[in-house]
Amino acid sequence: QSVLTQPPSASGTPGQRVTISCSGSSSNIGSNYVFWYQQLPGTAPKLLIYRSDQRPSGVPDRFSGSKSGTSASLAISGLRSEDEADYYCAAWDDSLSSPYVVFGGGTKLTVL
Amino acid sequence: QITLKESGPTLVKPTQTLTLTCTFSGFSLSSSGVAVGWIRQPPGKALEWLALVYWDDDKRYSPSLKSRLTITQDTSKNQVVLTMTNMDPVDTATYYCAHSTTTIRHAFDFWGRGTLVTVSS
Numbered sequence: 001q002s003v004l005t006q007p008p009s010a011s012g013t014p015g016q017r018v019t020i021s022c023s024g025s026s027s028n029i030g031s032n033y034v035f036w037y038q039q040l041p042g043t044a045p046k047l048l049i050y051r052s053d054q055r056p057s058g059v060p061d062r063f064s065g066s067k068s069g070t071s072a073s074l075a076i077s078g079l080r081s082e083d084e085a086d087y088y089c090a091a092w093d094d095s096l097s098s099p100y101v102v103f104g105g106g107t108k109l110t111v112l
Numbered sequence: 113q114i115t116l117k118e119s120g121p122t123l124v125k126p127t128q129t130l131t132l133t134c135t136f137s138g139f140s141l142s143s144s145g146v147a148v149g150w151i152r153q154p155p156g157k158a159l160e161w162l163a164l165v166y167w168d169d170d171k172r173y174s175p176s177l178k179s180r181l182t183i184t185q186d187t188s189k190n191q192v193v194l195t196m197t198n199m200d201p202v203d204t205a206t207y208y209c210a211h212s213t214t215t216i217r218h219a220f221d222f223w224g225r226g227t228l229v230t231v232s233s
Contacts, residue, residue: 002158033217033219035217035219035220037159037220039159043225044208044223044224044225044226045151045159045208045220045223046223047216047219047220047221050216050217050219050221051216051217054216056216056221088158088159090159090161090219092217092218096175098172098173098175099172100161100172100173100174100175101149101161101164101172101218102161103158103159103160103161104158105158106158106159
């Protein structure tokens with residue numbers, strides 16, 4: 001069972017806006033930045049969002065991240081078929097003497 | 113251009129020790145702020161963070177696996193090695209290494225393609 005909680009699935013039609021949630025606690029999302037990764041089938045994950053709302057160069061502005069309290073969200077606007085993938089949130093966790101990274105269980109996005 | 117590549121055995125027996133090597137190029141692990149981490153993914157399951165080594169040789173480990181993991185760096189060879197002891201079939205997974213920096217708050221911005229390790233007798 002993952003430390004960060006994500007819905008197992010999400011879906012939308014082309015052009016639609018979809019949001020994926022990620023719930024944590026005060027020791028991870030509540031006190032640290034959130035990262036989001038996209039994993040296309042059969043490939044390594046790709047960084048989509050860092051520092052909760054920052055996009056690396058090359059990531060379309062259709063992808064946006066936000067954080068409030070102990071929860072975070074990834075929004076995808078103008079949904080495209082190529083967005084069909086698994087999405088993971090992650091954050092550092094300070095609950096122990098040595099920080100470590102925790103991941104969510106992943107959300108499978110289907111473009112209908 | 114930053115690249116990373118994982119290498120190691122594809123099959124290990126239960127109780128054996130797994131040694132994986134991440135060979136990278138395009139950056140130096142001696143540079144301030146740089147880190148290399150390991151993440152794994154069992155077939156059909158979620159990502160799991162394992163360990164991270166910083167440019168100053170500081171290290172971080174997953175609390176649940178800390179007793180079994182060791183991460184080391186060889187800056188002269190541009191390599192990071194992960195060892196995991198007492199392997200079990202539940203450790204069957206694709207193991208990834210990835211690059212990170214303080215600039216992106218230690219997210220992983222470049223990943224290797226991963227290597228599938230199967231644990232079976």
